[in-house]
Amino acid sequence: METLTSAGRVRGIEKDGVTRYLGVPYADPPVRFAPPTPRTPWDGVRDCTAPGPNAPQPVRAFGPLDMSPILGSPRPGADHLTVDVWTPGGTDLPVMVFVHGGAFVAGEPGAPGYEGTALARAGVVLVSVTYRLGIEGFLPLAGGATNIGLRDQIAALEWVRDNAAAFGGDPGNVTVFGESAGAVSVGCLLGSPPARGLFRRAITQSGNAEMVHSLPVTQAFAGRVAAELGVPATAEGFRSRSVEEALAVQARMVGPAVGDMREPDGSDPGFGLGAFAPVVGDDVLPQPPTAALAEVDVLLGWNSEEFRLYTVPFGTIDALTAEQAGAALGAVHPRAAELLAAAEGTPGERYTAVLTDLVFGAPTRRLAAALPGRAHLYEFAWRSPSFGGRLGACHGLELPFVFGTLPTCTGPDALAGEDPPAALSAEMTAAWVAFARTGDPGWAASSEPHRFA
Incomplete structure (x- = not known):
């Protein structure tokens, strides 16, 4: 299968009723610490039947838990400002643009858990974006651009505007969605002047618009x-x-x-999860995103036990003493003692529960309340049986349910454990696609979240 893009022809491959185009360039190979530039046209037909390179990154490990189905595997290469596209064929289909997570230092759209066949077969054109990470994407340096990773994402959305129709999509009906750092990115795009008009709807999964630093x-x-x-x-x-x-x-x-990443209010917006993140104070984010949110419909939510991903596989949830929990939380939040005292369980369980709400639950609810458009909330509460059932409804667990890729995350100690419910996956895929198509995921906009369990 061949398609003509704004920079040249690309060749994809059809399977199971869906044509996929992998590693389609949306910009020229990046110049380090410079903004992306439009793709120089090429002659002939570019082969896009195999995954392209991803952004430079180290391998990120989660102890004995294999997260490669979600984070992927490093594939070095200079020409990595690309998108992967899945299309079922047709015209004027809703377009979903996915921004992957990985703490702004890891991840890639080609990870097995993000395989787009199920979403495309449900009736959308899916576009997944590669963007620069870590030092190359989110470190402000004198003489260099700021918020480079966000600039890459905006360039990809501009490419979607110009090329969606070539793949059967409607450029006037674009939903941008992301998880974790990808959801933070979406929260930032909601408040970014250069991103205005590039999408009609947005979905944030386990991320918010507050995890940004001052310059x-x-x-x-x-x-x-x-x-x-x-x-x-x-x-x-x-x-x-x-x-x-x-x-x-x-x-x-x-x-x-x-080192100390706390802002003047005494809190670290990244809560110790990583120092690489978007910054406020440039043309991409001239003010905090929550002060300038676009009036679009948003589907947003979190998982009931997010922080268990960071404490269960490493044994931290059992090893933390009360003193250690207090010190760790005190390094990122000024009311650590008060918050831990109000939680229940062992010191490790208290620490895990408090950070689940601080990092994910509370800022998601605040974002929903601040949005000028409709906000459809959800909570993902299905508990993974992995690690003796202790992994629970952890961070990232909803992803294979949304993408319909449960087999990639299934196994005795895999993210979704053994025999995860396919019916729940079908329900979530349908809700995400319905929202992309009409702005209605199947439940009313409300301050009470719809529960997936």
């Missing part, structure tokens, strides 16, 4: 990264070192090495 805090972090790399905190300085050298430093900039 001064992130510039101080950039200075610490530069010192570790042995260069000035400038784009020119970082370009003097290879991407591989930068990645090696990035992998070390975790835990205490990150």
Whole structure:
């Protein structure tokens, strides 16, 4: 199958009634620490039948839990500003544009859990976006662009506007959706002037519009990264070192090495999960996203036990003492003692429950209340049986249900455990597609979330 895009012809491959085009360029190969530029046209037909490279990244591990179906595997290559497209054929179909998660340092649209056949067969054109990560995508440096990863996403949405019809999609009916860091990205796009008019609806899964840093805090972090790399905190300085050298430093900039990322109010918007994130104070985000939200319909929600992904596989939930829990939470939030005292269970269980609400539940509810358009809330509460049932309704678990890719995450200690309910997956896929088609996922806009269990 061949299709003509704005930069040239691409060849895809048809399977199970869906044609997929993998690694379709939406911009030129990136210049480090510079904004994306429109794709230079090519001659002939570009083969898009196999996955292209993804953004430079280290391998991210979750102890004995295999997260590769969600995070994918690094595939280095310079020409990685691409999209993957799945289309069932037809005309004027709703378009869904997916922004993957991975704490802004990992992930890729080609991960097995994001295979787009089920969504496409349900009647949408699915577009999944590769964007720059970590140092290359979210570190503000003197002489370089800011919010580079968000600029990549906006360039991809512009490509969708110009090319959706070539794949059977309606460029006037675009829903942008993302999970985790991808949902934070969507929250930022909702408040970004350059993204205005590029999408009609939005979905945030386990992310919000608050996980952004001020420029001064992130510039101080950039200075610490530069010192570790042995260069000035400038784009020119970082370009003097290879991407591989930068990645090696990035992998070390975790835990205490990150340093203090708290804002003037005493809280760290990233809650210690990572220092790489969008920044406020440039043309992409001139003000906090929640102060400038677009008037579009939004479907948004969280999982009941999000933070168990970070504490159960590593054994942290059992190992934490009360003192350790207090110190860890106190490093990112000024009311740590009060919040932990109000929770129930062991110190590790209290810590896990408090961070589930701080990072995911509460900011999602605040975003819903602030939206000028309709807000359809959901809560994903089905509990994974993995790790003796303790993994629960953890972060990322809803993804294979939404994408209809449960077999990729099924196994004794896989994310979804053994024999996850296919009926629940069908229900969620249908709800996401219905929202993309009409703005109605099947339940009313309300402050009470629809529960998936």
